[in-house]
Amino acid sequence: MKIGIIGAGSIGLLFASYLSKTFEVNLYTRTVEQAADINQYGILIKKGSEQSIAIVNACPVREWAGLDDFTIIAVKQYQLQSIIETIRFQSMVCENFLFLQNGMGHLKWLENIPAKNLFVGTVEHGALKEGSNVVYHNGVGITNAAVLKGKIEPLRHFSDLTPKEFPILVKKDYREMMVNKLIVNAVINPLTAILGVKNGALIQNQYYYKVLVNLFLEICNILGLENQEIYLEQVLKICQNTANNRSSMLKDIEAGRLTEIEAILGYLLDEAAKQKKHTPQIEIIYYLIKGKEQDERGDHL
Template identity: 40%
Template sequence: MNVGIIGMGSIGMLMAAYLGRYHNVHVYVRREEQKEKLYQEGIYCDAVGHPVSVEAHLLEEGFPQSHDVLIVAVKQTGLDSVLDYSFPSNTPVLFLQNGMGHIEKLLERPYPSWVGVVEHGALKQDYCHVLHTGKGVVRIASVTKDENIKKIISSLNHYDFPVEYEPDYKEMLTSKLIVNTVINPLTTLFQVNNGHIISNSYLREIAEAVCREACLTLNRSFEKEWERVLNIAETTSENQSSMFKDMMEGRQTEVDAISGYILKKSRTPLPYHQFLIRAIHALQWEKGVRIHG
């Protein structure tokens, strides 16, 4: 298949390295320097073991190729500027952002929209190198009706890089959102790896309260979602959350798309979410990072 990927952050690179082994992968980037590097050296992922060559393009030059699927792997905070480009109307577009704030925008688009959650850990080293720090699954669901989704997913799926179809995108994104709203801001505020959510019993009490607020707002079972949070914190216990990484590297965080989305959805006050959003903004201010929106 012919796969396009927009955004060469850690997740985009991981997808390109694994899919590029068996598919024709085109990547779209912002900087000429980045394009040149990727064109010349390909992508090297430690777990794949050999460089994978990709065709690199500048995003601003549009889409010269037709793709079977176009994957948007930019951060939530960079999504709006990507949505300004006109995508081919017959190509399904797979969005891999955290949060749920972007879903409404996708419903209006002329192309088939899919959403995915990536349950892998990945760490970008430079333009060409990415580390696969935690093995998982890519789950994909369609937002707008699409007959081809299962066929394409089964072509992308591979035993050492599983890609799975999910029938209900809301269910899938909601679970991911709850995990993110608990683990991300707390690990960032306390500057700890994911596992501390479980091992530090005081942090665990806070995490439980945050999870309760989220489940109440999104109308989900606390017991079920809390179980999921604990599982993920345990399997990724040595990992740093994406928000913690963003903060350490002085980038804007996705707190508004994650915790902010839940706070906005709620009709009652959510003091722990409100505290955490303010806290992450306060930390960004201390680091001199512009607040989004």
Template identity: 30%
Template sequence: MIIDLVGGGSLGLLYGGKLAAAGVHVRLWCRSAKQSEELRSKGISVVNTYGETECVAEPGTFAAGIIDDFAAHWMHEPGEWIFLMTKQKDTEEVCARSAGQLAKDKSAADQLPGVVSFQNGYGHMERLAGILPGWPLYACVTTEGAKRTAPYEVRHAGTGTTWIGVPEQQQVRAEITAYAENMVKTLQKAGFSAVLSNDIDSRIYRKLIINAVINPLTALWNIPNGELLASDKRIQVMKMLLNEALAVYEACGIPCEEDMWEQIMEVCTSTAGNTSSMLKDVQAGVTTEVDWINGSIAALAEKAGMHAVAHELLTGLIKGLTIREV
């Protein structure tokens, strides 16, 4: 099995490193030639929260290149799976530059790989289907924690579960889901707690609501996840965002678990020292994923003929923190 991982960020390095260390044929595609060169010369190091080595993918045990070379390489040596591991805001552009080039080549139609989208937020699967019409598309929801500490090193900040499944709107054949069984077993072989989910949509909506409550507030207040629970005022704002999102879900007919507040508190506690990806983006002065998280809640509300005022406001506040988002 050949797995192409598109994106050399934290998740790309985590999954690529552990898969390659387990003997899986991995190809990692990066934005920059500099990173791909470092990966080829230094390998991938996965360390734990204490900085101790968890595993190492030695140079030569995997391939690394730039995204723009992906299609030509794939046509020469086709792979079975493509993992899209960039941030939500970059997904369409990167997909068009990689797998999207294969979609334009009719000679690749008989050997289409499965594509797994690791993005947060909502709405990206429909956009990917527009770029890759007729392809076997899978959504992934993971609670693995990772932070890239160098172009060739990633810190495994927390062990979680990886759910993979076919969203309902994809309307693909049942055998497409069965096709993913070997891939999930390969992830398990590499040490991941991977599950083939028959209800990935509920996982997507669950993670969306958790991210919509936690991430923007940590970015706005410049605090790690655990500090959200440090004061009653912060908790009140969190509950306001949660209740508004739950009202939107109910109006849209989206089922949601009754213990969402307890789940949010558990995430804040278990990742207390973590810096959310949205806060990292704000600190770096780059575009965040707020449009695809809180903006998605607001968009769902609009479809239901209502307004998610708090989520709309928070989307604007976060976008106003960086010049590039204004």
């Protein structure tokens, strides 16, 4: 079974490394140079004091022809539009796509892709790209996946063949799955990015914790969630379990990259506007992140 992975950032490299143990993996990179490095040296994956080399086939994404049996889209949300246009052109070849973007703002973009089976997933691993062909697996978790459109059987088949140490769990309800991850991303990522702190600081500092709770309650109001204590417990548990980790949004800000704020808080602001709800906390934090992006990237209005 041939697996294609579009995107060779931290998540793309991580998935390519593990999936290469049971699949033939084709990794599609943004640049020719990265593809050349991966083909020459393989992917070096680090995990604690251990490290290993994974051998995959790599080529620039412009050479993707949709010939893989199952294609994973591992680019950031703001990079997705151009990939979708490519998929629309080639989708009659590849029938199975799994999208691994944070947030939920991108879901509306997937509706018109003419592929037979569209799946969405949430990744609970921690990964850090340390070079063009080097990835550090700094947080072991799972991947959840569910059907957005089409049949569940290809996803189950893919899940059954994945390595035991890198499980992909099939969920029945994509929205519930995505909402669970959205809440975590919407609370932890922007707050750590604004404050410049590791995840654990949000529960270790009593004042940061108050902001966390206020933001969480506003998010729950937009999403119409009951049993809010369960969702809050999940957020706090992740803060505790990843206390020494720096969130992906914080790393993006520090590196001068765009963040996925549009897919996360931008989505919530759109939902709030539809419901005519006032969301001062989310709005303030959204604009602060946009301001951080502008400052770090040197952009000007």
